[in-house]
Amino acid sequence: AQSVSQHNHHVILSEAASLELGCNYSYGGTVNLFWYVQYPGQHLQLLLKYFSGDPLVKGIKGFEAEFIKSKFSFNLRKPSVQWSDTAEYFCAVNGDGGFKTIFGAGTRLFVKA
């Protein structure tokens, strides 16, 4: 069965600080990996995705993530966060093109202005 683990439940940063959110998944086959963002009071939106190819993927708003197959990880990074990045971030995995995408518990990021 697929599972996703996000290392931090709450993160507080000051503006301009660098961000790295950890994500590990458990699945033995081919995976598609995603990061979604949920701004306060809004629905989930896709931040970036990895299907194949270059393991370093770039998404919207300056976010990027690196897929490390040997570590079953897909960590999210941003060099310099802004107050507007305050949101909840979800890592998700879909295994072998299956019929369900499984989400991690989420990480709530608060950026102090």
Place this chain on the structure above:
Amino acid sequence: DSGVTQTPKHLITATGQRVTLRCSPRSGDLSVYWYQQSLDQGLQFLIHYYNGEERAKGNILERFSAQQFPDLHSELNLSSLELGDSALYFCATGEGSTGELFFGEGSRLTVL
């Protein structure tokens, strides 16, 4: 705007009652996924329908049921409601077999 429409946006009801949540997928999408988001459980996959047929089931309680109609809209029925069913229920549609999802704005259910 994801193109996925959910109604109602907010719903307040009492324990023991039954409610129906509705979802219309993006034009051309055949899949509908239902997720429950609560503070203690996070985002839990409930069920997936594709072109009217159930394709995958997650942590869906027996008191809950869903269906997808010929026009591809879907309904999630929640019955014998309990306080713990209070949550945000999201509908999403999918991008083929990649697992990429497009979410609606959710239906917030409050059970008093």
